[in-house]
Amino acid sequence: MSKSPGVQVTAPLLQMRGIVKAFPGVRALDGVDLDVQPGEVHCLLGQNGAGKSTLIKVLAGAHQPDDGEITWRGEPVRLGNPQAAMSLGIATIYQELDLVDGLTVADNIFLGREVARFGLSHLSRANRLAGALLARLGHPEIRPTAEVGSLPAAAQQMVSIARALSQDARLIIMDEPSAVLDNEEVERLFGVIRDLTADDVAVVYISHRLEEIREIGDRITVLKDGRTVATGLPARETPTREVITLMTGRDIEYVFPPRRTALAGDADPLLEVDGLALDGHFADVSFTVRPGEIVGLAGLVGSGRSEILETVYGARRPSAGSVRVAGRRLRPGDTGAAVAAGIGLAPEERKSQALLLGEAVYRNISISSLGRFASVGFLSRRAEKAAARKQVTALEVRPADVEREARTLSGGNQQKVVLARWLLRDCRVLLLDEPTRGVDVGARSEIYALIRELADRGVAVVVVSSEIPEVLGLADRVLVISDGAVVAERTADALDEHAVLDMVMEGTVGAVAAASGTQHGGDGA
Numbered sequence: 297m298s299k300s301p302g303v304q305v306t307a308p309l310l311q312m313r314g315i316v317k318a319f320p321g322v323r324a325l326d327g328v329d330l331d332v333q334p335g336e337v338h339c340l341l342g343q344n345g346a347g348k349s350t351l352i353k354v355l356a357g358a359h360q361p362d363d364g365e366i367t368w369r370g371e372p373v374r375l376g377n378p379q380a381a382m383s384l385g386i387a388t389i390y391q392e393l394d395l396v397d398g399l400t401v402a403d404n405i406f407l408g409r410e411v412a413r414f415g416l417s418h419l420s421r422a423n424r425l426a427g428a429l430l431a432r433l434g435h436p437e438i439r440p441t442a443e444v445g446s447l448p449a450a451a452q453q454m455v456s457i458a459r460a461l462s463q464d465a466r467l468i469i470m471d472e473p474s475a476v477l478d479n480e481e482v483e484r485l486f487g488v489i490r491d492l493t494a495d496d497v498a499v500v501y502i503s504h505r506l507e508e509i510r511e512i513g514d515r516i517t518v519l520k521d522g523r524t525v526a527t528g529l530p531a532r533e534t535p536t537r538e539v540i541t542l543m544t545g546r547d548i549e550y551v552f553p554p555r556r557t558a559l560a561g562d563a564d565p566l567l568e569v570d571g572l573a574l575d576g577h578f579a580d581v582s583f584t585v586r587p588g589e590i591v592g593l594a595g596l597v598g599s600g601r602s603e604i605l606e607t608v609y610g611a612r613r614p615s616a617g618s619v620r621v622a623g624r625r626l627r628p629g630d631t632g633a634a635v636a637a638g639i640g641l642a643p644e645e646r647k648s649q650a651l652l653l654g655e656a657v658y659r660n661i662s663i664s665s666l667g668r669f670a671s672v673g674f675l676s677r678r679a680e681k682a683a684a685r686k687q688v689t690a691l692e693v694r695p696a697d698v699e700r701e702a703r704t705l706s707g708g709n710q711q712k713v714v715l716a717r718w719l720l721r722d723c724r725v726l727l728l729d730e731p732t733r734g735v736d737v738g739a740r741s742e743i744y745a746l747i748r749e750l751a752d753r754g755v756a757v758v759v760v761s762s763e764i765p766e767v768l769g770l771a772d773r774v775l776v777i778s779d780g781a782v783v784a785e786r787t788a789d790a791l792d793e794h795a796v797l798d799m800v801m802e803g804t805v806g807a808v809a810a811a812s813g814t815q816h817g818g819d820g821a
């Protein structure tokens with residue numbers, strides 16, 4: 297192992313052997329082994345549905361395993377409930393953070409524990425302790441008295457980590473912590489993780505971004521279909537290709553589909569956005585997308601990218617500007633008009649905004665195209681399911697069962713289902729917000745190919761992604777957004793990741809300079 301002396305293979309902090317957990321119709325865990333050393337970052341990898349979340353819920357005491365053994369510091373333990381896990385020093389930072397929005401930072405950190413419970417003096421003590429924990433995490437700017445719901449995602453995550461520290465956690469499980477963070481925030485998180493491991497705290501880290509594993513991980517365990525297929529691999533030395541093969545059971549050329557060489561260069565634009573503005577979010581955004589073209593919006597989280605898509609879609613009412621589809625101006629702030637004109641939006645927050653959790657997978661996929669399956673007033677369920685099945689196969693939704701309730705799918709598979717809905721619907725203009733968030737490496741390349749296929753059929757596509765390589769690999773043209781303004785527009789092959797980051801940072805500096813009245817010669821769109 298390449299890390300600190302703390303990662304020498306000594307007595308493991310945690311040992312899991314032969315863990316089994318079955319749900320009706322599926323063995324989510326079918327004999328999982330995992331060892332975690334004190335002070336290491338142990339990465340847990342696997343495709344969507346491989347069993348990662350189920351395993352960490354077992355560790356967190358939220359699920360009871362049907363079989364298997366768990367030892368903690370050499371002693372057999374039973375994690376009968378979340379309190380049992382917590383009292384041993386196991387803390388979990390879930391993807392959907394379990395914070396209470398309406399409470400303060402300090403209240404959340406000490407929720408349910410004594411320090412927050414008694415009178416004023418304890419309140420100020422709680423605030424002081426919370427401040428000290430956040431300072432230890434390198435985030436003294438997060439005020440203990442701030443309401444958690446008002447904080448950005450990265451700060452909320454720090455509050456969760458502070459809570460783990462306040463419980464003297466020796467093992468912190470982080471389930472896709474980077475999914476909601478931009479590059480700079482991920483680097484800061486990694487700084488925090490390095491400090492934690494230097495103090496001998498172990499971290500189990502889950503992510504679908506394999507480049508992160510190399511940067512922050514010490515060892516890797518790979519799950520496939522509920523089983524451990526490899527464990528203890530060195531994170532930096534194991535080739536990415538090998539990890540992907542272990543995860544998927546096949547070789548994947550992790551490539552983007554080829555761009556069309558002869559773009560519909562002189563075709564009329566299908567989507568025209570002109571001088572669009574939304575007070576407090578973005579201003580003067582103009583771009584066009586021709587049929588067959590994929591335009592990417594790159595920028596940091598919070599730069600206004602998602603708001604641009606939502607405004608084009610009519611979900612927000614612009615303060616200025618216009619949107620045209622095939623030359624016809626849409627009524628501003630009217631999603632009905634946008635949908636009628638053929639615009640589709642696959643939003644970022646798929647789970648809360650888009651998924652019908654209690655409905656079957658096939659209905660979730662067909663819901664926006666039901667007209668297609670109706671004849672003389674009857675819905676052909678057979679046709680509906682057949683169409684859904686095709687999408688499920690193409691996107692490798694697991695299990696590939698269209699009758700299953702959406703709520704029983706793993707997070708990444710739920711993402712694929714909502715995406716499938718928009719891929720099935722006949723849109724002329726498709727707006728995709730973070731189309732591969734939480735999606736595994738195998739399905740990513742399938743999604744890229746499907747998006748390109750839609751473009752080849754004449755759809756105008758706009759893609760927002762916080763992963764800059766994804767925007768550059770997929771799009772034909774890229775708009776770089778910084779602080780709510782388009783700071784550059786280029787063909788994708790004229791850019792690389794560093795160039796985009798430089799423009800984003802320059803745009804941010806420019807905005808600050810402009811706000812303080814200083815001259816700034818930026819790179820205009």
Ligand SMILES: Nc1ncnc2c1ncn2[C@@H]1O[C@H](COP(=O)(O)OP(=O)(O)OP(=O)(O)O)[C@@H](O)[C@H]1O
Pocket residue numbers: 319320322323324342343344345346347348349350351694695704705706707708709734
């Ligand atoms: N409560 C449940 N009821 C039925 N099946 C479930 C339940 N929870 C999980 N499963 C199934 O167990 C399997 C493993 O799911 P899990 O959420 O652990 O996967 P994962 O590796 O975390 O995936 P992702 O990367 O998509 O988050 C999946 O087939 C899933 O559909």
